[in-house]
Amino acid sequence: MVSETQTATLTRPQIHVQNAVKSFNGRVVVKIDDLVLGDQPIEGLIGPNGAGKTTLMRMIMHSTSLDTGTISFRNESVGDVVLSDLPTHWMAPHGVVKSNQVIMDFDKLTILDSMLLSVSQAKYEHPHRIFDEKTVYNSSIEHIHEYMEFFELGDPYRFAGSAGEKKLLDIIRCLLLQPRFLLLDEPTAGLPEEVTSKVVEIVRELATAGTAIVIVEHDLNVIWNLCDEVHFMAEGSVVLHGSPEEIRQHKTVVEKYLGEGHV
Amino acid sequence: MNLDWLHAFLISGLFSVVVIVGLGLLLHLQLGLTRIANFGVVGFFGIGMYSFGVLFTKVDWPFGDLWAFLISLAFGTLVAGIAGLLIGWLIADLDEDGVLVGTLGFATAVFILATTEQDLTGGALGLGGLKFPYDIGSVKANEFLWLVIVSIVVALILLYVQRIHRTPYGRLLIAIGANEPLARSLGKATFRNKIWLFAVGSAGMGLIGALFGVMKRFLSPESLGIDVTLAAMVALVIGGTARVWGAVVGGFLVIGFFDIVVQSYLPLPKEWYGQAIPNLKQIVFGGVLIMVLLFRPLGILGDMRRDKLMRRVHGE
Numbered sequence A: 001m002v003s004e005t006q007t008a009t010l011t012r013p014q015i016h017v018q019n020a021v022k023s024f025n026g027r028v029v030v031k032i033d034d035l036v037l038g039d040q041p042i043e044g045l046i047g048p049n050g051a052g053k054t055t056l057m058r059m060i061m062h063s064t065s066l067d068t069g070t071i072s073f074r075n076e077s078v079g080d081v082v083l084s085d086l087p088t089h090w091m092a093p094h095g096v097v098k099s100n101q102v103i104m105d106f107d108k109l110t111i112l113d114s115m116l117l118s119v120s121q122a123k124y125e126h127p128h129r130i131f132d133e134k135t136v137y138n139s140s141i142e143h144i145h146e147y148m149e150f151f152e153l154g155d156p157y158r159f160a161g162s163a164g165e166k167k168l169l170d171i172i173r174c175l176l177l178q179p180r181f182l183l184l185d186e187p188t189a190g191l192p193e194e195v196t197s198k199v200v201e202i203v204r205e206l207a208t209a210g211t212a213i214v215i216v217e218h219d220l221n222v223i224w225n226l227c228d229e230v231h232f233m234a235e236g237s238v239v240l241h242g243s244p245e246e247i248r249q250h251k252t253v254v255e256k257y258l259g260e261g262h263v
Numbered sequence B: 001m002n003l004d005w006l007h008a009f010l011i012s013g014l015f016s017v018v019v020i021v022g023l024g025l026l027l028h029l030q031l032g033l034t035r036i037a038n039f040g041v042v043g044f045f046g047i048g049m050y051s052f053g054v055l056f057t058k059v060d061w062p063f064g065d066l067w068a069f070l071i072s073l074a075f076g077t078l079v080a081g082i083a084g085l086l087i088g089w090l091i092a093d094l095d096e097d098g099v100l101v102g103t104l105g106f107a108t109a110v111f112i113l114a115t116t117e118q119d120l121t122g123g124a125l126g127l128g129g130l131k132f133p134y135d136i137g138s139v140k141a142n143e144f145l146w147l148v149i150v151s152i153v154v155a156l157i158l159l160y161v162q163r164i165h166r167t168p169y170g171r172l173l174i175a176i177g178a179n180e181p182l183a184r185s186l187g188k189a190t191f192r193n194k195i196w197l198f199a200v201g202s203a204g205m206g207l208i209g210a211l212f213g214v215m216k217r218f219l220s221p222e223s224l225g226i227d228v229t230l231a232a233m234v235a236l237v238i239g240g241t242a243r244v245w246g247a248v249v250g251g252f253l254v255i256g257f258f259d260i261v262v263q264s265y266l267p268l269p270k271e272w273y274g275q276a277i278p279n280l281k282q283i284v285f286g287g288v289l290i291m292v293l294l295f296r297p298l299g300i301l302g303d304m305r306r307d308k309l310m311r312r313v314h315g316e
Helices: A004-008 A053-060 A088-094 A111-119 A133-150 A163-176 A193-208 A220-226 A244-249 A251-258 B008-033 B041-058 B065-091 B096-116 B139-164 B168-178 B180-185 B190-216 B226-239 B246-265 B276-295 B306-313
Strands: A014-024 A027-037 A042-046 A068-075 A079-082 A096-098 A181-185 A212-216 A229-234 A237-242
Touching: A014 A053, A014 A212, A027 A053, A027 A237, A042 A053, A042 A193, A042 A220, A053 A096, A053 A181, A053 A212, A088 A096, A088 B180, A111 A133, A111 A163, A111 B168, A111 B306, A133 A163, A163 A181, A163 A193, A181 A193, A193 A212, A193 A220, A212 A220, A220 A244, A229 A244, A237 A244, B008 B041, B008 B139, B008 B168, B008 B190, B008 B226, B008 B246, B041 B065, B041 B096, B041 B190, B041 B226, B065 B096, B065 B190, B139 B168, B139 B190, B168 B180, B168 B190, B180 B190, B226 B246, B226 B276, B246 B276
Parallel strands: A042 A212, A042 A229, A096 A181, A181 A212
Antiparallel strands: A014 A027, A014 A068, A068 A079, A229 A237
């Protein structure tokens, strides 16, 4: 299910956050001096509500602007790219992709439509390109079918029904973009258990093939099982890094923020 | 050609229907798919009409009428398209209220310019000198042929719109209309696509305006009132904003009913024709619009059915 371009890469791409500050109405929400994401294949980002995890993700995608600082993408094939200077829609073409925390869907598009939209290249999307549906369909339908079958989605010519299905569709849309750096914002929230395990399986597969993955997740079991490194965020900054074991040893910190029984 | 069977009012009535259907189809791309509520339809229509008219009548063309006509037509379309690009650029990131006010303001500006720029447009007196690019005999025959030509143009627009629904581009437009931030996160240049769509739609409206001007043979700011925008909007909403055939169904029902049935076949007192009927028409348009929005907001044809359409397109 993972494409050849992804397996061909040896070094993993990284995202480098430098002196990044974001405040809303004078209240500093994120303040990160220096953070490198992507050292390890799968990294987790945890912390209490309001720690700034989602805001940081949005800053990386430049769907929210930075007050100061830069966020850059280091990648062997294209070199360094300063993401914080680029508009949001340039992230996906560079291979930086994020799934959404809240449920996001195109209500009028079917499941297949949604996937075809994701894979369709910009050159086919012009007012004068009126005979290109077959080209886009034929070039991507095998890839789409693999996901359809893997996640047992059934009939593709229908609308995503439940919240869980929409959430899953959101993740599949991201996967179809063939990300080089994938940010997952609470990917398993609202998903049934068997789907969660399939998502985890795909994430592992992608990571093996060379994609860097960062997961924000409240379900700490997913984090402890999946991640090679964990960043612990509190009050807008990353206060702890380390392997899952190391983070769990910092009982005082973690318990303070996450409560007993989560460690 | 013997056209005795055809009443003159039927030609002009059908012509109004065809023009409104054409505008409604283009509005469907903007409003129905991309959710840009363009309330300045008549502005682009008017810019196309006047750019065409001014160039055609004011320039001393060195070559034949037909070429002068076609070049002027292309010019009118182009100017409307450029206006669409500029207005689109201004409004593309505004919310719905901003788009409404912006486009409405633009249409008003066009109306005022047409009235005040007397050297170019003839002001309130109007601009004469337009004619059909052919002459096949009587006025009636010429008008009938023009109705046929414009119907073909509108039919081509219908085919184009129908194709758009079956392309990756149409899918992108629907996606932008349904959830723009999500489309952007998938790498889609939503802003650029919105202004280009707006420009293409506006160019088409300009073309229809120019074709309309030819039929009138006399351009005056009177034909740039809000009623043109309203008619296209009402026709589209009643037929079904999200459906290709919405503008066609709505156009024939609403405009056809008023401009043909009421004005010609109902035994109404003669003195009503000057003031009462046009006013009555506005009132009923408004009333019908309210009823449709209350009881069937998606129009007669209802919502788009991507599930059925895509199954057909992909041959499954």
